[in-house]
Amino acid sequence: AQSVTQPDIHITVSEGASLELRCNYSYGATPYLFWYVQSPGQGLQLLLKYFSGDTLVQGIKGFEAEFKRSQSSFNLRKPSVHWSDAAEYFCAVGAGGDMRFGAGTRLTVKP
């Protein structure tokens, strides 16, 4: 069965610092992987996705993620965090209607 683990429930970083959010997955085949962001009171917005090909994928808002098959990981990174990045981040695996979401990581940005 497919599943997603986000080991960090809450992360605090200073504005301008780099960010890495961890995501580990379990999937029987080549996974489709996603990162979504949810700002307070909002729905989920797709940041980026990986289906195949280059294992480093670029997304919106300056985010990138790297697929590492050997580690079953798909970590999200950003070189310099902005205060507006404070939100909940969800990693997901699957495709179409068969998608599983992680528990989420709440990001707090310190001034």
Add this chain to the structure above:
Amino acid sequence: SAVISQKPSRDICQRGTSLTIQCQVDSQVTMMFWYRQQPGQSLTLIATANQGSEATYESGFVIDKFPISRPNLTFSTLTVSNMSPEDSSIYLCSVSPPGAGEQYFGPGTRLTVT
């Protein structure tokens, strides 16, 4: 991508009543989904609503409690019936456009049951 709207954006309801949530998409899509997000939690899939067929419910969710309609390829409704405080959640609809692996989400409906 797809642009999705939901109505209402939020509501406060009394226990024992029902609320119908509407989801409208700006393009025709076959696959539409309804999720529940309890406070501080991740998303839980309630059901898949494909046009032209009965909704498929996930374990723990039943049609009598969460009836769904899907009259056409751009619209769906979810009703939360006989509500209790435990139904207080954000309800989200999403779609997966043809050929896309990803889902696109509406802004959600924040429901509080008193």
